[in-house]
Amino acid sequence: MPTTLIEQFGNPAIAIATGVGGVMTVLSLNALFLIWLERKVSAWIQRRMGPMEVGFHGVFQTIADMLKLLGKQLITPKGIDKPLYHLAPIVVFAPVVAATSLLPFSKSVAISNIDIGLVLIFVFGGFAVVGIFMAGWGSNNKYALLGAMRSVAQNISYEIPLILSALAVVLMVSAVGREVPIDGEIVALNGLNLAHITMAQVHWTWFILVQPVAALIYFISVLAETNRAPFDIPEAESELVAGFHTEYSGMRFALFFFAEFSNMFIGAMVATVLFLGGWEGPILPGPVWFFLKTYALIFIMMWVRWTYPRLRFDQLMTFCWAILIPLSILNLLVTALVIKVVQS
Amino acid sequence: MTHLAPQLLAADIGLAAYITVMMLISMAVAFAVANIVLSLIIGPRRTGQVKAMTYESGMEPVGTARKRFNVRFYIIAMTFLLFDVEVIFLYPWAVTYANIDPSSAYQPVFLGRVLFFMLTTVVAYLYGYRKGVFRFD
Numbered sequence: 517m518p519t520t521l522i523e524q525f526g527n528p529a530i531a532i533a534t535g536v537g538g539v540m541t542v543l544s545l546n547a548l549f550l551i552w553l554e555r556k557v558s559a560w561i562q563r564r565m566g567p568m569e570v571g572f573h574g575v576f577q578t579i580a581d582m583l584k585l586l587g588k589q590l591i592t593p594k595g596i597d598k599p600l601y602h603l604a605p606i607v608v609f610a611p612v613v614a615a616t617s618l619l620p621f622s623k624s625v626a627i628s629n630i631d632i633g634l635v636l637i638f639v640f641g642g643f644a645v646v647g648i649f650m651a652g653w654g655s656n657n658k659y660a661l662l663g664a665m666r667s668v669a670q671n672i673s674y675e676i677p678l679i680l681s682a683l684a685v686v687l688m689v690s691a692v693g694r695e696v697p698i699d700g701e702i703v704a705l706n707g708l709n710l711a712h713i714t715m716a717q718v719h720w721t722w723f724i725l726v727q728p729v730a731a732l733i734y735f736i737s738v739l740a741e742t743n744r745a746p747f748d749i750p751e752a753e754s755e756l757v758a759g760f761h762t763e764y765s766g767m768r769f770a771l772f773f774f775a776e777f778s779n780m781f782i783g784a785m786v787a788t789v790l791f792l793g794g795w796e797g798p799i800l801p802g803p804v805w806f807f808l809k810t811y812a813l814i815f816i817m818m819w820v821r822w823t824y825p826r827l828r829f830d831q832l833m834t835f836c837w838a839i840l841i842p843l844s845i846l847n848l849l850v851t852a853l854v855i856k857v858v859q860s
Numbered sequence: 861m862t863h864l865a866p867q868l869l870a871a872d873i874g875l876a877a878y879i880t881v882m883m884l885i886s887m888a889v890a891f892a893v894a895n896i897v898l899s900l901i902i903g904p905r906r907t908g909q910v911k912a913m914t915y916e917s918g919m920e921p922v923g924t925a926r927k928r929f930n931v932r933f934y935i936i937a938m939t940f941l942l943f944d945v946e947v948i949f950l951y952p953w954a955v956t957y958a959n960i961d962p963s964s965a966y967q968p969v970f971l972g973r974v975l976f977f978m979l980t981t982v983v984a985y986l987y988g989y990r991k992g993v994f995r996f997d
Contacts, residue, residue, distance in 0.1 A: 532880050532883050535884070536880070536883050536884055540887065540891065586895075586898060586899050587902050588899070589905065589906065592912070593912050594914070595914060595924065606893070609892050610885050610888040610892065611885070613884050614881050614884045616884075617880055617881055617884050627880055628878070628880040628881055630878070630881075635951060655925070656914055656924065656925045657914050657915060657916070659915070668937075669933040669936065669937075672936075672937060672940040673936065673940065675940075676940065676943045683950055686951070686954040690956070690957065691958035694958065704959070707954060707955050766899050767899035768896060771892055771896075830995075833994065834995070837936070842985075845982070849975075852957060852974075856967070856971065860963065
């Protein structure tokens with residue numbers, strides 16, 4: 517059972533300060549690292565070298581870029597809807613940070629252990645749509661508006677298979693976790709608590725082995741939810757310039773970018789918890805395994821991006837509504853029936 | 861014996877766990893605002909007719925972006941609402957489902973109700989499908 521920081525420190529003020537500082541540090545370092553990794557991976561796939569100048573193999577390139585962005589002018593175009601335009605980067609950015617605090621990094625480390633953690637993660641994920649549409653509508657730019665419209669259509673469509681495939685895992689957790697011995701006592705696991713989901717897999721087996729269809733649907737939906745290629749039509753640069761953030765420059769643009777890479781990180785971390793056994797692994801300590809699995813998933817996401825061409829809008833929507841959603845409903849029903857057959 | 865409610869582990873039932881999340885949200889807002897303010901202070905502040913112009917690939921912007929245009933996914937958004945409400949009711953079902961004793965009389969009733977509930981959504985989905993909501997051509 518992960519003890520939360522408040523239990524470990526005793527003093528809530530120190531615990532909260534540690535948690536807040538820790539999350540912000542992890543997210544900042546992660547964003548810096550992922551931007552560098554994305555450039556390196558794309559370079560390797562295209563037989564280039566990528567950034568090489570700043571530091572060893574360009575590891576400090578992103579820091580240099582960030583400093584450059586800080587010194588750029590924040591251009592505010594005319595005709596914008598002021599409250600929407602200025603609030604949008606914050607609305608996109610803040611929920612991402614909050615969602616990170618919900619994940620159990622190891623058996624003994626969790627910033628907050630909430631019984632409905634899975635629901636809260638999806639709630640925070642849903643906020644991105646609002647922020648993106650605020651940016652698109654507030655910019656008074658046709659590219660931005662089109663990008664935002666596409667983004668809303670895509671995000672709400674792919675949210676359904678995302679949640680339905682996660683629900684199959686919730687079913688499995690309550691089915692295999694009716695009596696699990698943890699620290700000497702027998703407890704029933706709660707399928708919506710992310711730490712319990714991991715413990716069900718420690719107790720039994722990784723859910724990717726028993727729920728491969730759900731895992732695949734979940735991974736595809738995460739690609740679409742984070743607007744990654746081949747589902748990146750909201751910011752398709754060859755047709756929409758930059759999509760919803762066309763009119764944002766300097767630090768405001770950096771916030772959108774920060775949120776995008778952190779979203780990838782969260783999507784991969786939740787997939788790790790749901791299907792890859794979270795912190796479980798031999799020899800190495802829990803957090804190491806957790807982040808190894810997370811970054812392996814992120815690498816696959818990058819690999820997919822630089823391998824497949826972008827889907828057309830109609831292909832994207834048809835794929836979701838005609839294939840993924842019926843398949844995930846079917847998967848949920850089959851899981852429910854199999855559980856009952858095995859139980860009786 | 862029927863187990864209708866799952867026995868939950870004594871995790872953070874109080875609001876203490878949410879304080880961290882709320883703090884993080886306010887911290888994130890502060891971080892974002894601080895970055896923008898810092899950038900406003902450091903960065904140059906040049907203005908002008910052309911600099912403030914809406915970007916339209918270097919051309920003079922034609923009209924405004926706040927025009928009415930056909931949102932093709934209007935009914936898709938409605939269908940999404942339907943599915944979203946369904947999912948909210950499926951969360952508690954997924955948590956309690958496996959805890960119901962398979963030999964109890966509750967079992968088939970409970971399963972039947974959920975199947976009927978999901979069937980209503982499937983009917984709506986099929987209606988939308990036959991109407992061509994999910995076809996873009």
